[in-house]
Amino acid sequence: MNLALKNTDMLARLPQVRGGYREQADLADVSWFRVGGCADILFSPADEADLQIFLANCPEEIPVTVLGACSNTLVRDGGVPGVVIKLGRPFGDIIIGSDGQVDAGAAVPDLMLSKQVANAELSGLEFFRGIPGTVGGALRMNAGAYGNDTATVLSHAYAYDRNGKRHEIQAHEMGFDYRHCALPQDLIFTAARFQTVPGDKQKILAQMEEISASREDTQPIKTRTGGSTFKNPGGADPEGLKAWKLIDAAGCRGLTQGDAQISELHCNFLINHGNASAADLETLGEVVRQRVKDHSGVTLQWEIKRIGREAM
Ligand SMILES: Cc1cc2nc3c(=O)[nH]c(=O)nc-3n(C[C@H](O)[C@H](O)[C@H](O)COP(=O)(O)OP(=O)(O)OC[C@H]3O[C@@H](n4cnc5c(N)ncnc54)[C@H](O)[C@@H]3O)c2cc1C
Ligand SMILES: NC(=O)C1=CN([C@@H]2O[C@H](COP(=O)(O)OP(=O)(O)OC[C@H]3O[C@@H](n4cnc5c(N)ncnc54)[C@H](OP(=O)(O)O)[C@@H]3O)[C@@H](O)[C@H]2O)C=CC1
Ligand SMILES: C=C(O[C@H]1[C@H](O)[C@@H](CO)O[C@H](OP(=O)(O)OP(=O)(O)OC[C@H]2O[C@@H](n3ccc(=O)[nH]c3=O)[C@H](O)[C@@H]2O)[C@@H]1NC(C)=O)C(=O)O
Known part of the structure; x- marks a missing residue:
């Protein structure tokens, strides 16, 4: 009431x-x-x-x-x-211009963007093939996969601040780091321009298929999940320390809390088997963080954003 x-x-x-x-x-x-x-x-x-x-x-x-x-x-x-x-x-347009410049609205799904750009025989956005978010989320998260990320392909972005003022922000001003953008939290991205290069369509599509197949084999992408739960402590470096290895070593693979589970396939993925609450998922994540801390001394950082109020 x-x-x-x-x-x-x-x-x-x-x-x-x-x-x-x-x-x-x-x-x-x-x-x-x-x-x-x-x-x-x-x-x-x-x-x-x-x-x-x-x-x-x-x-x-x-x-x-x-x-x-x-x-x-x-x-x-x-x-x-x-x-x-x-x-x-209304924020879902893709415009492919000259010289490999690609304009995309912030609501455009990354997957759709990667496909349209590939069909235009342009290379650079193949890695978006497996990322199920939007362009706006990619800018905020510096989304990346398989050796590439948003920072490396962005030319500039457009955003509005909390007072309704429009900003054009160059890639080098975004404060990008591994899964991080340092711009103020109030900014709402509305569009982005990416820089791509001409490529062979068959090769581009083959690379996207490879990414897709590799993900299907190694990540539980068809479940109710949020992707990687924690950032890799070693960042984007493929040789760096991996969250999944620490979680595995701490004995957390397959751990459950209600209907929430640490994926058996990829133990840095949290899964809702159907009836988990947000509290189940978050509690399980915190249990994992504690166990990893106890086992290896490393404090994992959440990659997943948690928003809103606890249940009353
Ligand atoms: C199966 C699966 C696989 C995944 N694989 C990857 C992967 O390989 N690599 C990777 O980097 N991520 C991956 N993710 C995580 C996720 O897809 C990315 O972080 C993605 O960029 C999030 O986009 P989104 O639109 O869903 O953002 P949301 O989850 O809706 O939001 C994420 C953050 O971005 C902000 N945001 C969203 N839109 C805007 C906007 N217009 N302006 C300003 N801020 C905005 C939100 O406020 C929030 O802080 C995966 C997720 C799943 C479920
Ligand atoms: N879609 C989702 O949010 C979620 C999807 N999944 C899983 O993902 C898979 C595919 O989902 P599905 O919804 O079929 O995927 P779609 O690609 O059909 O749509 C995904 C979302 O993107 C929106 N969208 C698509 N094109 C544009 C555009 N050009 N501009 C702005 N918004 C756009 C859709 O909006 P519109 O509603 O206007 O069509 C929809 O909300 C399924 O396995 C599903 O279970 C899981 C959880 C959430
Ligand atoms: C899914 C996300 O991004 C992912 C991104 O898709 C992939 C591919 O580039 O690399 C990072 O995962 P990752 O370091 O765990 O790499 P993956 O490619 O998933 O796995 C690497 C290898 O380890 C193996 N692996 C992984 C988990 C596991 O429990 N067991 C296992 O054997 C995989 O089979 C694969 O051979 C990103 N995660 C982070 C936190 O940086 C995300 O951010 O949400």
Whole structure:
């Protein structure tokens, strides 16, 4: 009752937008883990101008969170306070220009981008083939795989800050590191330009198939998961210290908590077998962190973003 009143109050204080607001929107529906509570308010902007109007006029004290495909995010069971912004089709264009420049909206799925770019006989974005997020999430996470990452192919990105001011940000200004972008958390990316190079279509497609097959063999990609749970302590260096080896050595492969499990196939993946709660998944992750710390002295860092409130 109190919560409903609070939401109604919040709604009344939000600016008029064309995209529309949805109250108590179930985020489990959009999350790869298929867990989590509701967004107080979900906002899908009608276009860039709508997003700008929202940000410029949304009261400062109302929290704003942006989500892409929610493939690297664990939404807690108590839901997300304030407004969750989910960019949709109006931010879903791909434009392939001259000189290998590729413009993509922030909501474009990485997989779709890699396929269209390959069909245009351009190379550089093959690694996106196996990453189930969006361009916006790739920019924030510096998503990467198989020896490449977003930082190496980005030319520049466009973003709005919490006051509705638009920024053009060059790749070298993003503060990219392994699975990290140092820009302020309030920035909402709306689009990016990538630099690709001409390539042989058959070779590009073959490489993408190879990536896809390798993932199917080594990662539980068809389950309800968030990808790698923890960052590799050795970073992107293929010879560096691997989270999965530490987890394995600490005896955590296959460990369960309710319907949550540490994958038997790849023990840096957390899985929801169907009825896990976000709390089950997070608790299991913390158990693993503690066991690894006790066993090897290494403190694993979460790669997965955890957002929202604990269940009440
Ligand atoms: C099966 C599986 C395999 C995976 N494999 C890989 C892999 O090989 N390599 C890899 O790097 N990752 C991998 N991931 C993790 C995930 O797909 C990536 O991190 C991806 O980039 C997240 O994108 P998203 O759109 O789902 O972001 P979300 O999970 O929705 O959000 C992640 C972060 O990005 C922010 N964000 C999202 N959109 C925007 C935006 N428009 N503007 C500003 N911030 C934004 C969110 O606020 C949040 O902080 C995998 C995940 C799964 C489920
Ligand atoms: N889609 C998801 O969020 C999740 C998918 N999965 C798994 O992933 C696999 C594939 O999922 P599926 O939904 O069929 O994949 P799709 O590629 O059909 O769609 C993925 C999402 O991307 C959106 N999308 C697609 N193209 C664009 C674009 N150009 N611009 C903006 N948004 C776009 C879709 O939006 P729209 O709704 O407008 O079509 C949809 O929300 C399945 O195995 C599924 O179980 C698991 C968890 C979550
Ligand atoms: C999935 C993610 O990214 C992944 C990315 O897909 C792959 C491929 O480049 O390399 C990193 O995983 P990783 O270091 O565990 O490498 P993987 O390719 O998955 O595995 C390496 C090798 O170890 C083997 N392996 C892995 C886990 C396991 O339990 N057992 C096992 O034998 C695999 O079979 C494979 O032969 C990224 N993870 C991190 C934290 O950096 C993600 O960030 O969400």
